[in-house]
Every structure is written in structure tokens, then in C-alpha cells.
Amino acid sequence: PTALVHEAYLRLVNQRTAGWNDRAQFFGVAAKAMRRILVDRARMHKAAKRGGASAKKLELDEAVASFEERALDLVALDEALKKLAEFDERKARVVELRFFGGLSAPEAAKVLNCPLRTIERDWTTAKAWLRAEISEN
Numbered sequence: 762p763t764a765l766v767h768e769a770y771l772r773l774v775n776q777r778t779a780g781w782n783d784r785a786q787f788f789g790v791a792a793k794a795m796r797r798i799l800v801d802r803a804r805m806h807k808a809a810k811r812g813g814a815s816a817k818k819l820e821l822d823e824a825v826a827s828f829e830e831r832a833l834d835l836v837a838l839d840e841a842l843k844k845l846a847e848f849d850e851r852k853a854r855v856v857e858l859r860f861f862g863g864l865s866a867p868e869a870a871k872v873l874n875c876p877l878r879t880i881e882r883d884w885t886t887a888k889a890w891l892r893a894e895i896s897e898n
Contacts (some may be wrong), residue, residue, distance in 0.1 A: 768798050785872040791856070792862030796839070803835040834895070841894040845887060852887040855880055871893065 838860075846853035851873065867885045870880040 763874065785847045785874065788864065788868075788872045789859060792857045792864075796842075796857055796861040800835050800839040803839075823843055836896055840898075841891050844894060846888060849883075849887075851875070852883045852890075854892065855883040856887045859884060 792835055842856060845856070853895055854873060855869055859866070860866045862869075863873065865882050866884060867877055869884075870877040873880065875883075
């Protein structure tokens with residue numbers, strides 16, 4: 762986790778020239794940076810296995826409990842999240858903020874400027890959709 766935070770920090774510092782307009786934009790950029798780092802590492806590990814069937818499995822503290830305490834294939838999660846974003850960008854952002862950014866539901870509600878109940882519904886629906894999408898593939 763410390764290495765992830767350091768790498769994300771370095772990426773954010775490099776993007777600082779653009780500036781962030783508000784807290785929501787900062788958390789969005791930070792969550793995307795962490796997502797990219799984790800997915801890139803998983804892809805590199807998968808490539809190192811020369812096309813092996815199992816990609817890198819990573820356990821992510823609180824998020825693991827939300828996904829029935831099992832390791833997730835981050836590459837498959839990333840692909841499923843891209844599909845989700847095609848038809849529901851807000852649900853994809855909720856997952857990105859909560860799963861990759863580590864934000865609580867109330868924090869995500871503030872960042873996205875949505876009612877807490879909406880974020881909770883989006884999180885529940887998105888998790889179910891992602892589970893189904895990942896298990897299909």
C-alpha cells in the first residue's frame with residue numbers, strides 16, 4: 762500500500778501543473794491514478810507469466826470485504842469497469858472512488874455531489890453488475 766501511495770503521489774505531483782478546481786476533482790484524479798497503477802502492475806505480472814491463465818490477484822483491505830472476501834483479477838475488473846462506464850458513468854465513478862480511491866460512501870457522495878442514498882444504491886448495483894460481468898469472463 763505504501764508503494765502505491767508513493768507512486769500515485771508522484772503521478773499527481775506531475776499533473777499538478779494543470780491544477781485541481783476542487784476536492785472532487787482531486788479525489789477523482791487520485792482514484793484514477795491508483796486504478797491505473799494497480800491495473801498496470803497486474804498486466805505486467807500477467808505478461809510475465811507469458812499468457813498464463815491467472816492474472817495477479819491482489820487483496821485490497823476494505824474493498825475485499827465488499828467483494829465477498831476474495832481476490833479479484835484487476836485486469837478483468839478494469840475491463841468490466843470500462844464497460845460499466847459506457848452506459849453509467851456515475852456508477853463507474855462510484856466504484857473507482859470507493860474501490861481504488863478508498864473513499865467511504867459519505868466521502869464519495871461529497872465528491873460526486875450526490876445524495877448518500879444514491880451513492881449507496883449505485884455501489885450496490887455496480888458491485889452486482891461487476892460480479893456478474895467478471896464471472897461471465
